[in-house]
Amino acid sequence: MKCTQCGCKKFIKTSFSHLINVGGWDVRCYISETVNVFACLGCGHLEFFDKEMPNKLAQAEMTFKKCDDELNSLMQEKNSQDNTIKELTEKQKRIEEELKNLDITVREQNELTEKHKQINNEIDDLVYKKRNIDRIIEQATKNREKANAEVQKLRSLCIEED
Ligand SMILES: [Zn+2]
Known part of the structure; x- marks a missing residue:
């Protein structure tokens, strides 16, 4: 010193x-x-x-990183759910087209209708999960903002001289 x-x-x-x-x-x-x-x-x-001051900043930065990672992984999960819903909807459209075909047998028609119903249930499930994840994302966004404010507050107290 x-x-x-x-x-x-x-x-x-x-x-x-x-x-x-x-x-x-x-x-x-x-x-x-x-x-x-x-x-x-x-x-x-x-x-x-x-010594607690540098610890405080390091801890705040770590908390922010954790919140940021959490939000990113939630966004990824939401995107993958969105994609799955899109794929399933397209699958349904194809089934609807197949059902319009007059040459298919009654048995085939029943199978396709059943499949269509199953996909409907899958989509309903995903939409429900998505609503849940939207709520979690909302909270995670707030947590991230709070952690970021704390980091900014502590960083604003830092003075660096050449
Ligand atoms: Zn002196």
């Missing part, structure tokens, strides 16, 4: 509570236990360190 003011490398460890003198009727001062204070032996400049 080097003093940012005079360049001296010798420091003495002190604590925040040694530096302040609190009086009055109802004055309360809370100091985080994670804060360390060092005084430069050369010029008395004080350096404050709080």
Whole structure:
């Protein structure tokens, strides 16, 4: 560690509570236990360190990444459901075309009608699941926004000098 003011490398460890003198009727001062204070032996400049701050930012960034990944995978799931519904709808249309064919037997006709009904059920199932996933996506979007706001807030507190 080097003093940012005079360049001296010798420091003495002190604590925040040694530096302040609190009086009055109802004055309360809370100091985080994670804060360390060092005084430069050369010029008395004080350096404050709080290891929890970088942890907070790293944690916020990790939370954001998790929320972002979650939302992406939900969107993928939704897309794949959309595609399946589209495929099934096309399949139904083909069956409807086949049913118009006057040359098919009654047996074939029954089979096709049954198949059409089955696909209908599959589509209903997917539409129901989709409604569910839309709700989950809505919540995941909110979570992601909240996590992002926290990261932005902490990043805005960061100062970087050349
Ligand atoms: Zn100094």
